[in-house]
Amino acid sequence: MEFLRRYRRDTVGLFFGVLLLILYAVALTAHWITPADPMAVNLREVFSPPSAKHWLGTDQFGRDVLSRVILATQVTVKVTSFACLFAVLVGVPIGMFVGYRGGWVEAVAMRLTDMLLIFPIIMLAIVIVVVSGPTETGVVIALGIAQAPTFIRIARGVTLAAKEELYVEAAIAAGSGWPHILVRHIWPNISTPIIVQATLTLPVFVLNASALSYLGLGVQPPTPEWGQMLNEAKDHLITSPYLIVGPALALVVFVLSANLVGDAVQETLNPKLKKRK
Amino acid sequence: MTMRRVVSASLAAVSACILTASVASAQDAKPQLGGELIYAQAGEQFSLFPGRNLDSGAQDVWLYACENLVEMKEDGTVAPWLAKSWTVSQDRKKYTFQLEQGVKFHDGSPFNAEAVAFVYNEAKAKKFIYSSILEGFEAAKAESENEVSMTFSSPFAALIPNLAYRPLCIFSPTAYKTKGEQWMATNIVGTGPFIQKEFVKGEHIRFVKNPDYWQKGKPYLDAVKIINVPDPAIRSAMLEKGEIDRTVRLNDFDLARLEKNKDVKIRVVPSTRQYYIALNHMVPAFANVNVRKAFNYAMDKTGIVKSVFADRGAVLAKAPTLSPGVYGYTEMTNPGEDTIFPFNLARAKELMKNGGYEDRNKDGIVEDAKGNKLSLNLFTRRGGTQGDFQVAQLIQTFLKDLGVEVRIQVLESAAFGDAIKLGPTEAKYDMALLSWGIPTADPDEPMMLFTLTQAWKPVGSNRMFYSSEEVDRLSMLAHSEVDDAKRKGYVKQWMGELLRDAPVVFLPVLALNLGSRTYLKDDRILSVDNYPAPFAWFDKDEMKKQNIRR
Numbered sequence: 001m002e003f004l005r006r007y008r009r010d011t012v013g014l015f016f017g018v019l020l021l022i023l024y025a026v027a028l029t030a031h032w033i034t035p036a037d038p039m040a041v042n043l044r045e046v047f048s049p050p051s052a053k054h055w056l057g058t059d060q061f062g063r064d065v066l067s068r069v070i071l072a073t074q075v076t077v078k079v080t081s082f083a084c085l086f087a088v089l090v091g092v093p094i095g096m097f098v099g100y101r102g103g104w105v106e107a108v109a110m111r112l113t114d115m116l117l118i119f120p121i122i123m124l125a126i127v128i129v130v131v132s133g134p135t136e137t138g139v140v141i142a143l144g145i146a147q148a149p150t151f152i153r154i155a156r157g158v159t160l161a162a163k164e165e166l167y168v169e170a171a172i173a174a175g176s177g178w179p180h181i182l183v184r185h186i187w188p189n190i191s192t193p194i195i196v197q198a199t200l201t202l203p204v205f206v207l208n209a210s211a212l213s214y215l216g217l218g219v220q221p222p223t224p225e226w227g228q229m230l231n232e233a234k235d236h237l238i239t240s241p242y243l244i245v246g247p248a249l250a251l252v253v254f255v256l257s258a259n260l261v262g263d264a265v266q267e268t269l270n271p272k273l274k275k276r277k
Numbered sequence: 278m279t280m281r282r283v284v285s286a287s288l289a290a291v292s293a294c295i296l297t298a299s300v301a302s303a304q305d306a307k308p309q310l311g312g313e314l315i316y317a318q319a320g321e322q323f324s325l326f327p328g329r330n331l332d333s334g335a336q337d338v339w340l341y342a343c344e345n346l347v348e349m350k351e352d353g354t355v356a357p358w359l360a361k362s363w364t365v366s367q368d369r370k371k372y373t374f375q376l377e378q379g380v381k382f383h384d385g386s387p388f389n390a391e392a393v394a395f396v397y398n399e400a401k402a403k404k405f406i407y408s409s410i411l412e413g414f415e416a417a418k419a420e421s422e423n424e425v426s427m428t429f430s431s432p433f434a435a436l437i438p439n440l441a442y443r444p445l446c447i448f449s450p451t452a453y454k455t456k457g458e459q460w461m462a463t464n465i466v467g468t469g470p471f472i473q474k475e476f477v478k479g480e481h482i483r484f485v486k487n488p489d490y491w492q493k494g495k496p497y498l499d500a501v502k503i504i505n506v507p508d509p510a511i512r513s514a515m516l517e518k519g520e521i522d523r524t525v526r527l528n529d530f531d532l533a534r535l536e537k538n539k540d541v542k543i544r545v546v547p548s549t550r551q552y553y554i555a556l557n558h559m560v561p562a563f564a565n566v567n568v569r570k571a572f573n574y575a576m577d578k579t580g581i582v583k584s585v586f587a588d589r590g591a592v593l594a595k596a597p598t599l600s601p602g603v604y605g606y607t608e609m610t611n612p613g614e615d616t617i618f619p620f621n622l623a624r625a626k627e628l629m630k631n632g633g634y635e636d637r638n639k640d641g642i643v644e645d646a647k648g649n650k651l652s653l654n655l656f657t658r659r660g661g662t663q664g665d666f667q668v669a670q671l672i673q674t675f676l677k678d679l680g681v682e683v684r685i686q687v688l689e690s691a692a693f694g695d696a697i698k699l700g701p702t703e704a705k706y707d708m709a710l711l712s713w714g715i716p717t718a719d720p721d722e723p724m725m726l727f728t729l730t731q732a733w734k735p736v737g738s739n740r741m742f743y744s745s746e747e748v749d750r751l752s753m754l755a756h757s758e759v760d761d762a763k764r765k766g767y768v769k770q771w772m773g774e775l776l777r778d779a780p781v782v783f784l785p786v787l788a789l790n791l792g793s794r795t796y797l798k799d800d801r802i803l804s805v806d807n808y809p810a811p812f813a814w815f816d817k818d819e820m821k822k823q824n825i826r827r
Contacts, residue, residue: 041674043580060584060667061674134687216659220685221670237510239530 006268013264016257023254026070027077036064038071039222047240056246059232068224069246075225076254079139079218080205084198086144091151092194096182098152099159110156113149121146121204122211129217139218143205154197158190165189192269199262203255210251226251308799308814313500313827316810317512317524321479321505326461327444328405333716333806336443337525341484341501341811342383343446343467346374346393347437351803353602353718355441359388359468369432369759376423380491382449383472390419395450397427407444409737410717411436412725412756432757434764435721438604442717443807470496470811479505497814516541516792519825522815523793523800525808526663529590535792540823544802545790547592549600550714552668552784554655555697555740560707562651563741567632569779573618574625575679581671582785585664591785597775598727600786602804604719605755605768609776617776617783625679636680643680652682653707658693662712663787669710683708700735701742709740712787716805720768724752728771728780743780796820 008014026033035055042062050057056065098109116124128142162168163186171181210227212218219225226247233243318337324330325339346360357363360374380388394417400408401416408414413430420426427436439445452466463476468491471484481504486496504521506512509528515521517538527535527543536543556563556572563569582591593616594600596609610617629635634643634651642650653676657669666687673683686706688696697709715722726732728748732739748771755767791802796819800810 039674041671043577043584043671046584061671062584216687220687222673235510235528236530238534 003268007264010264010267012260013268016260017264019253020257020261023073023257024077027074030070030074034064034067034070036067038063038067038224040064047236049240050242057240057242059229059243060236065229065243065246068229069226069250072224072226072229072247073250073254075136075219075223076206076209079136079209080143080202082140083143083147083205083209084202086140087147087151087201088194088198090144091148092155094148095152095155095157096159096186096190099156100163100178100182100186106156109152113152116149122208125208125212126215126217129212134217134220136219139209139212142212143208146208147201147205150201151194151197154193155190158193159186162186162189196262196266196269199258199265202262203258206251206255206258306798306816308497308812309817310497310814311499312815312817312820313502314498314523314797314810314813314815315521315827316501316503317506317515317521318503319505319509319512319526320507322482324462325465325476325482326458327446327448327465328400328403328407329458329462331406331444331716333714337808338482338503339446339465339467340443340469340807340809341471342465342469342473343443343448344469345441345443345446346376347441349438349441349718349803349805349807351801353604353804355438359393359447363437369434369757370430371426371428372436373420373424373426376425377491378423380468381489382451382468383466383487384449384452386449386451388447388468389422390425392450393417393425393447394419396447397445399450399453400445405444407442409726410439410442410722411445412721432759434755434757434759435604435717435719438719439717439721471501474500481505496811501810513792516794519794519823522797523791523808523810525789525791527790527792529587529663529790532587532589532790540795542793542795543790544793545589545788546802546804547601548714548787548789548804548806549603549716549718550662550712550787550806551594551598551600552591552662552710552712552787553598554672554782554784555706555709555711556781557704557707557709557740558742558744558780559701559704560653562632562634562645562653563707565632566778567628568634569782570618571625571628571632571679572676572681572782573779574621574628575675576618576672576782576784577620577675578616578785579620581668585667585671586785586788589788590663590790591787594783594786597772597783598713598723599715599720599768599772600804602718603715605765606720607765607769607772609769609772616785618779622678629679634680641680642682650682651680652684654684654686654705655708655710656686656688656693656696656706657710658690659687661690661693665710665712668784672708672710697740698735701733704734704740704742708782711740713738714806718805720771721756724755724768724771728752728775741780743778745774745778745780748774748778794820794823794825796823796825 040063045058045062046060048054048058054064059065098106124146125142128145129138132138132141168181168185171185209218213225214227214231218227229247236243318334320334322335322338325335327339344359346358347355348358349355359377361377363372363374365372376390382388397417401414413433415428415430417425417427446467449466453461465473470487470490472487474485475483481502484501486499509526512524513527513531513535516524532543535541556569558564578593582588582593595616596606597617599606629643633646637644644650655669655672657665659666669685673685676683696705713723713727726737727739728743729739729752730744730749733742734740751767751771755764758764758767789802789806791808793800796816798814798816800813802808
């Protein structure tokens with residue numbers, strides 16, 4: 001409640017927060033709000049420009065572009081949310097454990113993480129998708145693993161600071177085991193930076209998911225995805241330029257909102273940052 | 278618009294009128310000498326050695342330097358070239374060729390009977406990639422300095438058109454023997470009008486005029502530069518700006534716009550390449566002729582041609598496997614129909630029912646008598662052949678309407694190549710989207726390699742594992758029949774059998790396109806996916822008018 005009250009003061013954050021919520025609402029209700037069947041091929045009506053019947057026109061196979069953009073929103077939201085969750089669920093426990101445990105385990109784990117960080121995220125994701133296959137699950141795993149090192153580092157960093165606190169010493173003195181300490185005493189105190197990081201990484205997930213599907217490695221047709229739609233539209237840019245509008249706009253709005261909301265959340269949860277401004 | 282521009286524009290308009298008014302005289306116009314032709318190709322060439330590469334893009338490079346015994350014309354007929362004339366023995370097993378005299382390879386060694394005999398004997402000994410189209414070839418022998426003979430184990434009716442196939446060109450045996458096959462992969466040495474000067478892998482290849490060319494007064498150009506530009510949009514932009522003189526494989530959706538540009542000439546011809554879905558007959562559903570026919574009727578071919586190929590890049594197939602321009606081609610459509618197996622979903626559904634497949638539990642997918650639902654995979658590439666991935670997506674939709682679940686598996690080129698060369702027990706595909714080209718424009722190739730039982734993969738190209746005694750019998754008869762009418766009769770019967778059996782799903786025939794600047798004269802496009810321009814020339818005045826200065 002306190003968080004919401006403070007967040008409301010940030011007008012930009014509020015505006016884009018609402019926009020992001022709308023996008024999520026669209027994603028959740030996609031199956032009911034599409035004006036036409038996004039998969040229905042109609043070869044008598046290919047490449048028709050925007051009209052009252054098809055607001056964003058129809059594509060090469062006569063499918064309604066608006067419906068496809070809406071369904072693609074659902075796919076993107078689903079893939080990126082799960083990928084983000086995957087990265088957090090993999091990265092945070094590892095980071096907390098090695099940070100708390102210290103010693104050679106930490107040294108080895110952190111050097112491995114550094115090695116993963118050397119590769120550009122998209123390249124790492126491509127390698128993983130090629131191995132796991134271009135399915136929704138494959139993309140989730142690929143994006144998740146590619147981003148996990150960031151979460152490992154953050155979780156480890158904050159754990160290092162938290163474990164020196166008196167209440168942790170007290171818990172040790174009281175005879176608590178490390179799993180208990182990590183869950184009960186450290187996690188509640190390090191969750192804020194991790195939530196901020198997750199919100200800030202969300203747009204990266206969206207962009208990477210679209211990049212993968214633009215390269216043909218993401219979700220496979222006929223299921224639409226923004227990147228894949230952009231790739232298809234690119235071949236007809238001169239003859240049917242309207243094809244590019246829908247997916248491009250959706251991508252821009254999503255990434256921009258997620259970015260600005262991430263910033264706003266960070267500022268709200270970290271008052272020090274605000275003061276410095 | 279400045280005055281000068283107005284004048285030059287009206288001049289161009291007037292000259293365009295004159296040009297169209299006097300097409301006949303324009304064609305007789307005297308070729309002008311000089312200039313460097315710049316030709317943009319779609320992809321890079323992995324090998325320039327004709328014995329190891331059948332890629333049509335590579336053929337389009339080496340044809341400037343390496344020549345065949347005979348040459349194919351636009352109308353599909355074959356004319357003498359390095360071979361002036363030939364005679365055939367009574368039993369049709371021995372062909373004797375009289376060669377042009379005074380011809381030299383680029384390395385200075387003489388072109389003679391011995392060189393020709395060496396190339397074809399080496400092709401047999403080292404199993405050159407094209408050896409299958411010289412079926413039954415025994416040996417070549419130099420009878421004299423300018424007379425070479427080729428003998429075959431059985432009469433071979435299609436030899437002459439097959440010899441026009443570009444990979445069978447006569448390269449220099451001296452260069453081959455001294456430098457080796459590896460060197461030949463990046464260097465082509467023949468008798469042609471141009472000599473290779475530069476080769477930068479993935480970038481360009483440059484040829485210069487051969488001053489000692491055997492046809493006096495030719496070629497007209499000083500040099501030919503072939504560059505690699507993979508993106509069709511960039512190729513068309515370069516053509517419009519005049520950075521290049523000609524290019525191929527333009528985006529079909531771009532053609533209408535390019536045709537409005539009066540400085541550019543667009544030519545579209547149907548190719549000898551037909552799309553098809555190889556149905557694996559080892560899969561129980563496809564052992565059933567009713568199902569195979571149902572699949573054929575379920576395809577909306579007109580829709581494919583319209584949505585994937587913009588009504589330009591492909592034409593409806595009027596005969597199975599063969600296309601116009603191929604020897605023995607006849608239209609096999611029923612009266613009043615525009616393609617074989619015209620789209621008819623109701624008929625397709627009925628055939629499925631006759632084949633024992635019905636939607637018994639009303640889930641939208643058909644099941645066989647035991648209740649197993651019909652779910653199949655479809656192997657395809659993406660961009661291997663123009664429009665393949667889009668066609669695959671449409672097939673998935675069409676078959677869904679028929680109640681068949683299709684899983685598309687996109688494989689990259691090398692993996693796809695490996696997947697479709699396995700034998701009947703190892704093959705993993707239920708369906709594979711492929712195209713069949715006939716580069717020799719003679720039906721001998723599909724008859725011997727495509728539908729024959731002995732040609733089952735891994736040996737030939739029968740990837741359906743299709744077997745029919747009647748088809749085998751007709752193929753063998755046509756292979757050795759020397760009487761024209763009889764041979765054409767066998768070919769027609771063979772096509773009739775293919776329609777009766779529907780071993781594959783027959784899809785549209787691809788069309789080829791070539792875009793050139795209008796000042797470029799005498800460059801050609803052949804339906805066998807060749808675009809020769811060794812004897813092209815520039816109209817210098819026209820070039821100046823279009824503001825092209827190089």
